[in-house]
Amino acid sequence: MAVGFPAKTTYANGDVFSASDINDTNGTLNLLGSSVAYTAGKNRIINGDFSVWQRGTSFSSPSDDTYSSADRWKVSRDGSPTFTVSQQAATPAAITGYDPQYYLRYNVTSLGSATSFGARQRIEDVRTLAGQTVTVSFWIKSDATRAIDFYWQQNFGSGGSTTVTSSAISMGNATTSWQRLSKSFTITSISGKTIGAGNYLAAIIILPGATQTTDIWGVQLEIGSTATAFQTATGTIQGELAACQRYYNTMVSGATNLMVGNGAFYSSSQLYVGVFFPVSMRIAPSLVATSGTDYYAADRNAGTDLFNSFSIAYATNQTALIYNLSEISSVAGQAGAARTNNASASIAFNAEI
Numbered sequence: 001m002a003v004g005f006p007a008k009t010t011y012a013n014g015d016v017f018s019a020s021d022i023n024d025t026n027g028t029l030n031l032l033g034s035s036v037a038y039t040a041g042k043n044r045i046i047n048g049d050f051s052v053w054q055r056g057t058s059f060s061s062p063s064d065d066t067y068s069s070a071d072r073w074k075v076s077r078d079g080s081p082t083f084t085v086s087q088q089a090a091t092p093a094a095i096t097g098y099d100p101q102y103y104l105r106y107n108v109t110s111l112g113s114a115t116s117f118g119a120r121q122r123i124e125d126v127r128t129l130a131g132q133t134v135t136v137s138f139w140i141k142s143d144a145t146r147a148i149d150f151y152w153q154q155n156f157g158s159g160g161s162t163t164v165t166s167s168a169i170s171m172g173n174a175t176t177s178w179q180r181l182s183k184s185f186t187i188t189s190i191s192g193k194t195i196g197a198g199n200y201l202a203a204i205i206i207l208p209g210a211t212q213t214t215d216i217w218g219v220q221l222e223i224g225s226t227a228t229a230f231q232t233a234t235g236t237i238q239g240e241l242a243a244c245q246r247y248y249n250t251m252v253s254g255a256t257n258l259m260v261g262n263g264a265f266y267s268s269s270q271l272y273v274g275v276f277f278p279v280s281m282r283i284a285p286s287l288v289a290t291s292g293t294d295y296y297a298a299d300r301n302a303g304t305d306l307f308n309s310f311s312i313a314y315a316t317n318q319t320a321l322i323y324n325l326s327e328i329s330s331v332a333g334q335a336g337a338a339r340t341n342n343a344s345a346s347i348a349f350n351a352e353i
Contacts, residue, residue, distance in 0.1 A: 038231050044123050045203060046072045046233045046243045048138075048219040050087065050104045054250040054348070057087040067352060069119065070104055071244035076118030076204065082110035083117070088215065095139055095178050095217065098230065103217035106207060115209035119216060122353040124282065126154050126199040129223065131189035136203065137182035137227035142174040142214040149206040152187055157199030164188055168206070174214060182227035200353045242279045247353070249277055249285070253346040260310075260338040260347060261322075263298065271298055271305075271328045272313065272321055273338045277349065280317050285349035287312035287322060295345040298328065300336030305329060310347060320349065 052071040061082055062068030062075045069075050069085050077083070084107045090100040106117055136150055148171040154164040166188075171181040187201070203221050207214050218230040232240050252258040263273030277285075291309035298305045307327035314321055330336070 038229060038235070040235050041233065042222045042228070043231055043233045044128060044201075044221045045121055045219045046123075047240060048230070049100055049232050049240075050102050050217060051232075051237065052241050052244045053087050053102075054244065054248055059085045067248070070102075071248060072121050073104070074120045074122070076116070076120050076206075077114055078116065079114030079209075080112040081108055081114040081117075082112060083108040090217070098218065100217050103215050106212065106214045106216075108211050108213075111209060111211055117207040117209070118204050119207075119219075120202055120204040121219075122155075122200040122202050123221075124200055124353060126156055126160075126190060126193075126195060126201055128201045129187050129221070130154070130201075131187065131191075132223050133184060133186045133225055134221060134223055135182055135184045135225060135227050136169075136171075136219075136221050137180055137230070138205065138219040139178050139180050139217045140174040140214065141176065141178045142212055143176065144212070145176075146174045146208050146210065146212065146214065148172065148174050148181060148208075150183060151202075151204040151206065152185075153202040153204065154188065154190065154193075155200050155202065156190075156193055157196030159194070160196030160199055161193040171205075178215075178217075180218070180227070184225040198353055245277070245279045246282050247351055248348065249279075249281065250346070250348040251275060252340050253348070255343050256340055256345075258340040258345075260296070260340065262335065263338050264335045265300070265328075265330045265332050267332045268330055269328055270323065270325050271307070271330070271336070271338070272323045273310075275320050275322060277318055277320075281349065281351040282317065282353070283351045284315040284317055285320070285351040287315075287320070288346075288348040288350050289322075290344055290346045292342060292344060295340065295342045296324070296338060297341040298330070298336040298338050300330060300334045305336070306341060315349070317351070322347075 050070040054071050059068040064077050086105050087102050088105045150169040150171050152166045220230050234240050234243050261273040261275045289310045294306040296307050305328055307324045310322045313323050
């Protein structure tokens, strides 16, 4: 976008710009747009640098279409391969001009009839980039030269129009050195489509069906026909975590004595605990919690009650009430602080698309 500056360089008090003074041919100023290297929000991919891993850092032979990866990233695969999706620490200055902390690795050791593998992200709202010319780019490295494809998909949600999926877009070849692949294309207009709940635009990177070790970093999807300098969706470390927590929030995991929340005993066998999310989630989430003997504890009235699990009573996109009605035993009306009592205890909330 350009804004014209007037050709006249000096003005007296009370002068007024005329149409000939203000034009688009003299002294133009380029404002922030898709051509600028660093612009907040230009990248529609969240966690494109694979910096956030709330669910874990290594996943063994995950199922197809599951969030068994870095935050916001789903695994795609067919057949029955043996493979690992994992977080890898980058060496300093591994990618020229950048200094990534982590990258994503697919390590396939047995093919098991699989014909392809994929890393996909569901971008909230199918309206995103509809009818626009866009560019996808990412850095990739593999143990051999491998052809890489990309697809986009418009899913119109529950009760919406039929899903639209692009043809394969050839990105070129991954080689044994880090290199950036990019491709421009136009996403179909959604004019006349019916949009239902849970709609999204999917971005899908496809790896070939082969035993391989392939690394990916710096995924970007932006408006325009040029791949500009990589930037995360929010441009900050804390912003990227918050963007991920809109969809999935791990509240406690991996240690004992982690605070779950303050609660109260509704009866001698009913403990309710209120929790507050660090950011507003996309929708009221579901509870994802591990259970096991004495995984949790409630400290109250100079004593401790141990119990095995939590269930969810209700939730909004900002808060939830979780409870235990089966293993707890205390005194009605007493207040207590709930915490983890085992390193395997984990509580998370899921509002993914």
